[in-house]
Amino acid sequence: MKGKTIVVTGAFGALGAAVAEAASQSGASVAALDYAASPPAGLADRLGPAALLLGGIDLASPEGAERAMAEVKRKFGRIDALINIAGGFAWEKIADARNDDAWERMFAMNLKTALNASRATIPHFLETGAGRIVNVGAEAAIHAAEGMGPYAASKAAVHRLTESLAEELKLMGVTVNAVLPSTIDTALNRKEMPNADFSRWVSPAELAAVMLFLASDEASAVTGALIPVTGRV
Template identity: 70%
Template sequence: MQGKTIVVTGGFGALGRVVAEVAAARGASVAILDHAPGPPAEMIGRLGPSALLIGGLDLSSADVATKAMDNVKAKFGRLDALLNIAGGFQWETVEGGKDDAWERMYALNLMTALNACRAALPYLIESGAGRIVNVGAQSALHAASGMGPYAASKSAVHRLTESLANELKEKGVTVNAVLPSIIDTPGNRREMPKADFDRWVAPADLAAVMLFLASDEAKAITGALIPVTGRV
């Protein structure tokens, strides 16, 4: 990671913070983009003064995404990897459900990734060894009741990953996705207090896979949808 510039969307969240901190510890320059107005206080100290942290961004807007990537390039002079973690979850059945759940999941999960990819592409191609790592979902492979809007949006992320990988295979940019099951976050623990948390995916373990895919060692992997499911 030494000398690389890595952008993490959704970087103020439970997974994004871990990914950003590990990348910085490995010598990368880190830019964190998030919809939240600002990062947790402890995050600034862990990343150091050189990190770029930008809050208040709605990456479902193409213009916002473009300006954010331009700011990254202006600060660091390069952009080598984009890790799309921004997203959300909503449980909603089809029967009796509302259209806004589908629209919200589409905006949060697909459009944030699509807009970030488009905005970063010129700089990733310029780097000569650009990397995109998206976050899909294991549950999008076979959706259960109430998972329709979320699974449909994450399935779209899978197809985006495959299509963009094929599109960029001659331009030195790889595109892959990780497909986690349940990630061990404080929010998930609150929602499922009786679950066996040890069976879930630890953020550090998922971060390790994502950062491998963002590394030079992963140059032969593109278009892959990689399950990271712990023991769920």
Template identity: 55%
Template sequence: MTGRVFAITGAFGVLGSALARAAAAQGHRLALIDYAKATPEGLPSGDVFVQAGVDLTDAGAAGAAVAAVADRFGGLDALLNIAGGFRWETVADGSAESWQSLYRLNVLTAANASRAAIPHLKCSAAGRIVNVGSNAALKAGLGMGAYAAAKAGVHSLTQALAEELKDAGVTVNAVLPSIIDTPANRADMPKADFAAWVAPDDLAAVILFLAGEEARAVTGALVPVTGRV
């Protein structure tokens, strides 16, 4: 299963870049897709195809990006949907725009990328889609309404796609992290126990397991990756 073609959305973020480095270390060929236009330092070198400034909330842009990946590498074996967004906001004091924005950033990006990838994944010997949901969507807390609702949409998308693609040999699963240990989260919660959170490298390892041969019998799973939270 080494040398496979992995497309990673949201590849310039903390989790996306950790996943890219881990996938490169396993010998996979990578397509790194992100909305940001500036490519950050620390991305892996080698057989890597970078696409910056891609708006995956636009179905046409998502389709063009995935088509470019297939053209560059001659196919696609796994789509790892890391792109997403977060906003803490109560329902009473929040806005309809927040709900629309978080839906677009979390659900629509994954749906558009997946739709574009499906024809290519069906041609793979072992097609994979891995999404990022959230443990918060299982029981939403204060200020998590819009975010949890969006991630619940990712969970349902995962399960629906798993049923849709199971006879085509394509598995679809999602990881459900709690709090990921990122600089932004540390800044927002400076008094928290960071060691209890989920390290990006640990979450990347679970994603790569689901994208690998060992997980060939797993589809439609929502896998909690919660650390000690």
């Protein structure tokens, strides 16, 4: 990854930070974007002084995405890969809901962020004739369980976005793929599910390895793929 510029959205969260750190350790220049105003303690030090950390970025807004990618381009002169991790989760039974707030929030956080970030990055890829987009879908979007309607529907939309955009860009040197994790082994998930067998969950480091492969030159023949990364669930 040396010499590459990789943009990671949702980079202040558990998975995003793991991907940003792995990208930095591989020799890439890293732009870490997040809706949160400031990064978690220690992330800036782990990424090093050459990294660009941008907080307060609203990727649900097309204009916000365009401004962010323009700033990345000014800093590094190029963008080689976009890893779309920004998103969120909501659990809500359809019959219990009295409004569409959860649905609208999930589609804004999961689909629109990936859509807007991708659309804002494509012109920079076309300048160099190459690029990588890696999205985060969800195993739960393949067969949605109770209470997973809003989340699963938004992630299923990310799956279709990935496939459609891959077809749109495949003759332009740009690949588009997605990983489909199950439960990720994060501190928050351990707190929410204290009786689960954490050893069966997929770790952020394991996901990061697959995502960085998809962002690499070695994955040039892979596009439109939805790759399950489910640990031992």
